[in-house]
Amino acid sequence: MSYDYPPEKLAIYLSDDAGSDLTFYALLEASIFAKQWIPFCKKFNVQPRSPAAYFVSTSPPDDGGGQSQTRDFLAIKKLYREMEDRIETATMLGRIPEEARLKHEGFSQWDSYSSKRDHDTILKILIDSKDPCSTDIDGSALPTLVYLAREKRPQHFHNFKAGAMNALIRVSSKISNGQIILNLDCDMYSNDPLTVRDALCFFLDEEKSQDIAFVQFPQCFANVTKNDPYGSFLRVITNVEFHGTDGCGGPLYIELAAFTGEILSVEGSSIKIRRLIGKKHDDHRRQQSVHELEAEAKTLASCTFEQNTQWGNEMGLKYGCPVEDVITGLSIQCKGWKSAYLNPERKAFLGLAPSTLPQVLVQHKRWSEGDFQILLSKYSPAWYAHGRISLGLQLGYCCYCLWAPNCLATLYYSIIPSLCLLKGISLFPQVSSPWFLPFAYVIFGKYISSLVEFLRADGTVLGWWNEQRIWLYKRTSSYLFATTDTILKKLGFGDTAFAITDKVADEDVSERYEKEMMEFGSASPMFVVLSTLAMLNLFCLVGVVKKVIINESFVRLYQTMPLQILLCGVLVLVNLPLYQGLLLRKDRGRMPTSVTLKSSAVALLVCATFSFLH
Structure with missing residues (x-):
């Protein structure tokens, strides 16, 4: 609402697909506060103009700003905190204050409300820019502000966010x-x-x-x-x-x-x-x-x-x-x-x-699953877009649409080379072979260019290393489940779902996130896959070290299987935060004990079975 733009040409719409009277109450409180906040922003050229972000990042002005600015700052901050307290109190109690309910007719639209999946259309124009009375404390016009919760019925499929957006487009028109x-x-x-x-x-x-x-x-x-x-x-x-x-x-x-x-x-x-x-x-x-x-x-x-x-x-x-x-x-x-x-x-x-690993994996499952569905749909960039957009853009779309099936190659390189290393089977060229050079060139060229791109994008070396870890985790969990679900849906064994990424975190989670500790905290099928792969690579590396100590020369092993040793070692290094969560950490963000036991048992069974195969 406080954009630097003519208010009579600006209209803000809030689409509340859950149809919550608490959200409506928060918007109502915000519309009242805006009459004070917008003049304050314009008077002192406030940035950012989200009050929550502004008050977190800004201290009261010193004497250089003048007593008027300091007084206005403290007054507007007090108003904001009071509004915040009222909204948080209502949310905690789960009900709207009776005074507010009686004061504003908009709450009457919830009288026939059944649930967030069964209710009439709830529409309220809180501020109408064409109304001469809709002004801030300085008498300037305010932009139009509208609350919308589209009608929902159990017997009518609502098409998730796209359906909400389309309803909003029609209403705003x-x-x-x-x-x-x-x-x-x-x-x-x-x-x-x-x-x-x-x-x-x-x-x-x-x-x-x-x-x-x-x-x-x-x-x-x-x-x-x-x-x-x-x-x-x-x-x-x-x-x-x-x-x-x-x-x-x-x-x-x-x-x-x-x-x-x-x-x-x-x-x-x-x-x-x-x-x-x-x-x-x-x-x-x-x-x-x-x-x-x-x-x-x-x-x-x-x-x-x-x-x-x-x-x-x-x-x-x-x-x-x-x-x-x-x-x-x-x-x-x-x-x-x-x-x-x-x-x-x-x-x-x-x-x-997202501030936890489960949130990240759920978000990327939705993204990769949706992109893969596009690849297999009539709008596929592989065929529908051919000749309609440039080849470069077509390939760009295909890269994202192929995120999900990339899990198959990643799973192969996460499992087979390590197991073959444990068994003593060489998969890649030896150091003495001229074919070793192309493999080494591709591996080092890929990761050096990746590091350079990341650093040019204002990243850090440790941030790039974290990116490689999450790259592995996404492809062996989120993308695997996305591929499986997409294929099952194509075969008629499932329906399209829209998984919402929860961004709310408690205080302990936030503290660990600020310390850059990886957050697990819950049992998930994705965690079982990740933990099993991590334990499998650890067991394989330990088994190879044991062989070297007891029987074989490390130099001979390095000459015959250098790339497999490198791959298994890197996978173990990448998974260090996962091993900490599985075996060492005691806080609430650790991996659940059930996941540790399941993954260790499965990984040990796979390694033992492969070792005894001829």
């Missing part, structure tokens, strides 16, 4: 009909008040604007530590790969993007999200009261509105895929549109990165 749509996830906040103006530079460019469908921002996080133990920052993708795709027709759409309204238009129906409506739409708004507008817009978010329409197919965001953003962006680009990548020095948006 009725209320504000903006020419540009900025899509922002709920766990992100705006870090730069000029972001909207920056994005508009692409859409208003005299030469290239007609080709630009959306402007993609990178995903950046405020809580990433220096060495990023979970590789959450995606440094190489953000600072290298997306700049490369930008030269081939534009980057993928990944949630943080600004769209021109016309590429999501509803042609052939009574709703049009385009610049065609203009003045007539404004005249129509003036003839309607807020209550009439709410009643009319509610039907656009009903369960039955999309029946016998092209929503989710030719209109709006695509349905049927866990990564609705990527498949929507691909289909847009295949129609001749381009995208642009905007990665400003001051990050436009900041959010919360």
